[in-house]
Structures are given as C-alpha cells and as structure tokens.
Amino acid sequence: MKRLILIGMVFCLILAGCSSGASPSPSPSPSPTPSPEVTEPSPTVDPDNPNGYTGINPLTGMPIEDSKVADRPVAVMLNNLKAALPQHGQSQADIIYEIPAEGGITRMLALFQDPSVVGDIGSVRSTRPYYLDVVTGHDAILIHAGGSEQAYSDIKTEGIDALDAVRGNKAADLFWRDQERIKTAGYEHSVFTSGERIARLLPTYDIRLRHEDDYEYRMKFSKDAVPENGTAADKLTIVFSSYKTGVFTYDSASGLYLASEYGAPYVDGNSDEQVAVKNVFVLRADIALIPGDTAGRLTVDLVGSGTGYFACGGKSVEIKWSKASDNDPFVYTLKNGGELVLGKGTSYVNIVPGNAKVTIE
Template identity: 50%
Template sequence: MLTKKLAPLCLALLLGLSACGKPTAQVSPAPEHSLPARTPEPIPTPTPEPEYTGPVNPLTGLPIAGEYVNRRPVAIMLNNLKQALPQVGVSDADIIYECLAEGGITRMLGVYQDPSQAGAIGSIRSSRPYYLELALGHDAVYIHAGGSPDAYEKIRAWNVTALDGVNGPYCGSSPGSNLMWRDADRRRNMGYEHSVITTGETIVERFAGYSFRQEHQEGYTYEMNFLPDGTPSGGVTANTITVPFSNVKTGVFTYDPEQELYLVEEYGKPYVDGNTGEQVGVTNVLILKTRCSAIRGDDKGRITVDLTSGGTGYYACGGQLIDILWSKGGRNEQLRYTDLNGNPISLGAGHSYVNIVPLDSDVEIQG
C-alpha cells in the first residue's frame, strides 16, 4: 500500500520543480568558421596625365609635328561672299583674320602652320595690301587668286612670297593638276570667280618642288604665350559677342561651355566648314578696332585698313572678355596684344579668330 501512494507524489514533486525553475535560454550554436573583418577597398589615386613636352605649334600652343615648328606658315585668301558659302578648310586654320574688302563685304585670311592636316581649302580669292601685311607678320607663304592693282604693286615692292592662281602659273583645270584648280561643282553652282580651291595635301606635295625659302630664318620667333586655360581674369561675362563689320556682314560668337569654344555665326546662320558640315568653333576671339577708309577715286569701292597705328579692342576666352590694346610695329611685324596696363596677354591654347573692324563698329557683349 505504501509503495502505491509514493509514486504519484514523486511525479507531482517532479512536475512542481519543473514549473518553478527558470526558463532555459535559447542559445545559438557557435558558427563552425568565423569570418575575418572586412577591410574597405582602397580608392585608387588617379594617375595624372604626363605633362606634354613635345613640339608646339607657335600659332596655337597645341602639339604639332616637329618638322613644322620652324616652317613658314601658309596664309590663304578666303572668299566670304554669301553665295560662295560654305567655305572649306576653315576649321583647320590656326588663325582666321577677317577684314572688310569693298562694298561692305569681308574676306578672310586663314593661316596654317601645318597645312598637311587640312582637306580642301577655299574658295580662294584676290589680294589686298593689308592682307599682305597680315601674312608678312607671320613670315608666311601667301596664296591668292588675283588682286587689286595696289596689291600687285605691293607684292613686288615688299618682296612677298605670293603664289597667284589667276595671273601666275599656279592654277590648273583639274584636282591635283597644279597648286590650285577650279572646282567643277563650285564653278557650275557658285560661279567662275568662286571656284578656286586647293588641298592641304597638294600644298605639301607642290611645295616640295618649289625653290622659295620654306623655313623661318635663324633667330625668328613668333612671340605669343598660350595657357591651357586662357580665360582672362577681371573681365566681364561674354556668352554672346556680336561684331558688326558693315551693314552687309555681322559676326556672332556664342560660347559653348561644354566644348569650351566660341561657335561662329554669320549671315544669320552657323558658320559651317563644308568639309565636315560642322559649325566652326574657336578658343580665342579677338576684336581689333582701326581706321578703315575708302580709297579716293577707286571705281571698285576698295578700302584701306590701317594695321600699323595700333588701337583698342577686346579679347574673349572661356566666356569672359577684357579690353585690350593692340599694335603692329611695321608691315613685317606680328600683331601684339596687351592689357590696358601694357602687359602682354596670354591666349588659350587653341585656334583664334581675329576680327579687324572699323572704329565705329558697335560691338555688343551679352552675359
């Protein structure tokens, strides 16, 4: 009897002890393997571009083939009549000079330190004395197609290396037949006088057989300083620059911050290079004011442009513009640009567009 009573009691005691004890904690099993602490990946330091130490184009501050550094540049007269557009090869010019000719129209002088990089160039038109002065300021070989009587007189008197496609032996009838030729499409669609062209390749090939001096003389230096960023300090914002030459021609330069270039317009449309179909853009825009006077008694309305008295102007780069002074010590001297205190300015490395306008040109600057 005793044994039967103890069994339920023991069971009750065991259940009671279990109910009164603390609950057992749930412990996660230790992982079989511990992971090492993660070290952040180091951020790579960008390798700086090595500084360029090779040959530099004296007209742009950009790299150039060494054989062309001391070569005389080529200065080519370019037609700018509306019916003769588009010009070709203008985007390859290191410097474009634009001046009045007659009747309010303008012509351009494209200067090429290394013409081998250009495709077709033209159309090529006739000379005027002040374009000769611009070419002489670069010790350049001058290419033209015809000229005013005064220009021909000055070519002889000033000993200009001038290659003429109208009254000289330098124009052929088909591509590559001579230094220049009359392009059949231009002759048919634009007129005989707007048809003379050449190519950079032809210039290089033909020059190899010519006897005139093709290198600068010892000691020659084109003095111009270039910076990777030529944005002038202390200037005004110049997002759009409007440059009136006459009631016929106005140039417009609009700054494109993405390309860091001034895009050129004329005759109310983009100024396009016919070789590429693209709008011409330049790093530097210079505007030089000077006296432009009609030649008394000239039946063609030709003018003179004073390039030796110097004067005032503007320089724009990087969307900023400053007032400048310009000078040219003589017909064989280069153009020089300074700030208003007489300190030489530095241009941005790249192509330049130089507008030579009358004193009363009402240049408009928009920020």
C-alpha cells in the same frame, strides 16, 4: 601435428588479411593558390596630344610635329560672299583673320602651320594690300587667286612669296576649279586648293620654307587663360557692315566659341561642322574708302596701334594692339599694358572700323 597445421593456417589467414587491406591513401597536397594576374597599366593618352608630339605650334600653343615648328605658315585668302558659301578647310586654320573688303563684304585670311592635315581649302579669292601686312607679320607664304593692282605691286616690291591662281603659272598645279561651284556660284568663286597639294608642291617651288633663325612669334599661351577680372562674354556680336555681322557664342561644354554669320552657323564644307575657336579678338582699326577708287576699295591701316577686345572662356577684357611695321606681327597687351595670355587653341581675329558696333554680353 593437427595443432601445428591449425596454427599454420591461422598464421596464413592473418598474412592474407594484412596483404588484402587497402593502404591508406596519402592526403592530397593542397592546390597552390594562383598568384593574382599582374596587368600592365595602359599608357595615359593626353587628349590634347594623342600623337605624342614634342613640338609646340607657335600659332596655337598646342602640340605639333617637331619638324613643323619652324615652318613658315601658309596663309590662304578665302571668299566670304554669302552666295559662295560654304568655305572649305577654315575650321582647321590656326588663326582666322576677317577684314572688310569693298562693298561691305569681308574676306578671311586663314593661317595653317601644318596644312598637310587639311582637306580641300577654298574657295580661294583675291588679295588686298592690308592682307599682305598680316601675311608678312607671320612670315607666311600667301596663296590667293588674283588681287588689286596695288596688291600685285606690293607683292613684287616687298618680295612676298605669293602663289597665285590667276597670274602665276608657277603654281598652276596647286589649284583646280570646282565645276559644281562654277554652276552654282560663278566662275570667280570656284578656285580650290588642298592641304595635300600644298604639302606636296611647296617644296618644288623656289621659295623659302622655314623661318629665319631670328624670327619669333611672341604670343604666350596657357591652358587656362580666362581673363582675370573679365566681364561676361557668352556672346559677341560684331557688325562689320550692313552686309556682314559675325556672332560668337560661348559653349561651356567645349570651352570654345561657336561662330555664326548671315544668321546661320559658320560651317566647314569639308565636315559640315561649325567653326569653333578658343580665342576671339576684335581689333578696331582705321578703315576708309580709297579716294577715287571706282570699285570702292578700302585702306586698312594695320601698322601702328589701336584698341579692341579679347574673349576666352566666357570672359572678355579690353586690350591694346600694335604692329610696329609691315613685317612685324601683331602684339597684344591688356588695356593697362600688362601681358595678355591666350588660351591654348585656335584664334579668330575680327578687324573692324573704329566706329563698328560691337556688343558683348
């Protein structure tokens, strides 16, 4: 009997030992390897077209809002008297035309395909008949403050859409007079307008805002338009008169020409930045005093043809220019008659007497 009890006790101890032993822990499952994070590539932004415009500005070859492509550009007459500087808004012009006026001074005609993006523009000054030839060649809308009697007559007979700060009540709300300019430069140098006013008020005037279907500005543009076989053109010095000399210095970092006049940078009063352009033209034209004109006004013959220079990318070539009529745009060719291609960007057109001193180096 004792033996049976002893066997039973041993059996119970064996069972107890088995039940108290730790069960083997299951091997932990390996952590899943995380999938590499997929990052969507950022869309590439074209620095020349940050807004993604689909239209092409006919004056610069650069992107523009599609709805603006067929708009008539706005051409603003700008004062360039030294005592009335700085000008405002000219650095944003698509094309600047500079032409002599009486007394050795010059004035600018600044063209804007989309003036809505420009701030203040001025000071606005009077026009002359030959500036009208540039305006009509671009089918532009002229903004000015006065003019010679011949200019007023031509505006009327040629049916030019001109908005005048002096004799035009229709556009009185387009302009204002800067009180500080009245104090520092004089009443006649105080007229201003702005891109905002132009964009807001033009549609309220009884004028055509779009080009006719058959209008064409025939210039061609390329991103790389450095003239083949061109000569060095790091600096152009253009003598308009004893009063005004223009200088254009090539900046290789930006690929643009920096403009200077009166021995100082030519700056925009809106931003204090120096005017910089992609293309520089020098056009020689027949310029003469009007016989018997007591104010010393000029005739500038822009209908016909002539010679000149074109500079882009630090190189220059001789060119020919032509303008078939008042209403036709300038056409530029190489000296041998070949096609001239402009760099994509803004242009500055200097129109000088045939005997003007022009130095390119």
